[in-house]
Amino acid sequence: GAGVSQSPSNKVTEKGKDVELRCDPISGHTALYWYRQRLGQGLEFLIYFQGNSAPDKSGLPSDRFSAERTGESVSTLTIQRTQQEDSAVYLCASSDSWGGWTEAFFGQGTRLTVV
Amino acid sequence: SQQGEEDPQALSIQEGENATMNCSYKTSINNLQWYRQNSGRGLVHLILIRSNEREKHSGRLRVTLDTSKKSSSLLITASRAADTASYFCATDAEGGSEKLVFGKGTKLTVNP
Numbered sequence: 001g002a003g004v005s006q007s008p009s010n011k012v013t014e015k016g017k018d019v020e021l022r023c024d025p026i027s028g029h030t031a032l033y034w035y036r037q038r039l040g041q042g043l044e045f046l047i048y049f050q051g052n053s054a055p056d057k058s059g060l061p062s063d064r065f066s067a068e069r070t071g072e073s074v075s076t077l078t079i080q081r082t083q084q085e086d087s088a089v090y091l092c093a094s095s096d097s098w099g100g101w102t103e104a105f106f107g108q109g110t111r112l113t114v115v
Numbered sequence: 116s117q118q119g120e121e122d123p124q125a126l127s128i129q130e131g132e133n134a135t136m137n138c139s140y141k142t143s144i145n146n147l148q149w150y151r152q153n154s155g156r157g158l159v160h161l162i163l164i165r166s167n168e169r170e171k172h173s174g175r176l177r178v179t180l181d182t183s184k185k186s187s188s189l190l191i192t193a194s195r196a197a198d199t200a201s202y203f204c205a206t207d208a209e210g211g212s213e214k215l216v217f218g219k220g221t222k223l224t225v226n227p
Contacts, residue, residue, distance in 0.1 A: 045216050056213070089156070099146070
């Protein structure tokens with residue numbers, strides 16, 4: 001595709017429900033990053049992928065959060081038993097290298113609201 | 116984890132003035148990037164500077180890097196109302212780590 005695509009754009013869910021957020025990176029990009037951004041705050045690193053592997057999961061806030069990537073393409077971030085503090089914009093980015101050697105391209109994010 | 120810290124947190128200027136934002140980081144880096152974010156959604160890449168570079172220009176943007184002070188600055192000259200946005204620096208974390216981490220950002224407001 002032309003850019004990084006995230007879906008859904010907005011998601012409202014009830015506390016305790018599970019949600020899946022999807023990211024379609026730019027074709028051929030080996031690195032994929034997930035970030036969380038609370039209102040008015042900076043980007044909080046969650047996880048990144050090299051191909052289909054996630055060498056660093058240290059940013060995941062709790063064991064309710066998990067992510068996978070398949071086919072060195074689409075990635076899914078799953079939040080189980082959502083809590084109100086999970087409300088945020090979840091941003092995905094892809095790059096043709098990792099560690100900041102080349103620019104990262106961002107999707108428009110998924111705004112998650114837990115009620 | 117956050118590697119870069121921008122300051123000021125917020126900056127308000129008049130159209131035509133220059134805007135300077137700073138980023139400090141904690142450990143050695145290979146690269147430093149600056150991004151812009153409008154309306155709290157996707158970020159747009161502005162400029163990348165390597166650790167062996169000291170200055171880089173792109174249009175009205177000028178970025179400097181001082182690795183001895185572990186800091187970088189972004190200068191926007193002749194600002195326009197359309198430059199109103201949040202600006203973030205991003206680096207590889209913890210001396211060559213493969214993840215890309217961002218600071219908390221500077222919110223710039225350019226008044227017409």
